[in-house]
Each structure stands twice: as structure tokens, then as C-alpha cells.
Amino acid sequence: MDSIDDLIQNLSSEAAAIKQAPRPLMLSLGWIAAASVFLTVSLWVSGVRSDVMQKFYEPWFDIELGCLLMIFLATTVSAAVLAFPDLYQKKILALSPLGFFLLFVVVLFYSWRADSPPAPFPVHSFECTCSITLFSFLPAVWTFYSMRKYASTHYRWAGSIALLSAFSMGAIWLRLHEVNDSVTHVIEWHYLPMLGIGLVGWWLGGRVLKW
DSSP: OHHHHHHHHHHHHHOOOOOOOOOHHHHHHHHHHHHHHHHHHHHHHHOOOTTHHHHTTOHHHHHHHHHHHHHHHHHHHHHHHHTSTTGGGOHHHHHHHHHHHHHHHHHHHHHHHHOOSOOOOOSOSTHHHHHHHHHHHHHHHHHHHHHTTSOOSOHHHHHHHHHHHHHHHHHHHHHHHSOOOOHHHHIIIIITHHHHHHHHHHHHHHHHTOO
């Protein structure tokens, strides 16, 4: 009996202290802070559009940016919740991006209706999608790396939401950088690619976040 007690005591004394995982809100705040710094630095390097102050006086532009910001915040918080196996008992937060995406579709529809006569198309097309994707690469890698430390049981959904979070921040950057007033172009080359990005994240989550 003494030998068993000694064994238990030795094992317990050698056990390393386990660091408690942060709450999803604190985890998401860290991601939001890092993305905000990255966005600020990127705009400082690339420059903002020359008419940015004038654009801020256009209601539909402000509403569009506001919706993008809400999508970024909602997807970031959702990704943090999805990183935990039990969703931290906050399923509503995990599903919250759906409502903001639906609202965004409505806003884009009315913004498109208000663009009359339509603004001229820019000379480029798919380059915008490539630019947003390249901008999103580092935030996406950082988010996936952080999520790997946890034990998501919804890894496909988590991967999709994580990529959409990074892509939405990239979309904000491009709207503040590119001089472009064509709502049709923005819908086609900035926002419709989100559908493909979500599918890529679904696949990538199964490869990277599965444990």
C-alpha cells in the first residue's frame, strides 16, 4: 500500500500545471486586435483611395462597410466558439454570421438598385479577388494556427468561418484602397467569391483542424 501511495505522490508532484484555455471572447479579441493592426499597416503601405473622405458621405458605402465590419466581427467570434468541442455552450454565437450575411445580401441589393445610372466598370476584374485573397492569407494562417491548439469537433464549419473572417477583412481593405464605384463589379469580384472561399475553408478545416 505504501508503495502505491508513494507512486501516486511522485506522479502528482511531477505533473506539470495545465494552462487554462482563454474564453472564446478573449480569444476572438486577440484575433480582432491582430487583424486591426494588420489592416492599419496594410493601408499605410498601400495607401487609401484618394476620394475616401468623400465616400464616407455616401450612405450606401458606409452601410456596406458597416456590414462588412459586422461580418468580420461575427465570423471571428464564431470561429473562436467553434474552436471548442462543446461550442462553449454558445451555439447562437457560432451561428450568428448567418444573419449578418443575409443582411449583407439585402444591403447589396438596395445598393445595386441605388447605383443608377450605373458607375463605369474598372478596367480590371479578377485582380480584385486575387488581391483580397493575398491580403487574407496571413490572417487566415494565424487563425488556423491558433485554432489548432484547441479541439474543435466542428472542424469543417470552423475552417469555413475562419477563412470568411480573413476574407471579409481583406474586402474591407480593398474597399478603402481601390478607387471604384461600380456596385456590380464589387458584387461580382469582391463578394461572390466568398461562396468559393467558404467551400475552400470547409475542405481545409477537414484537413487542418481535424484531430
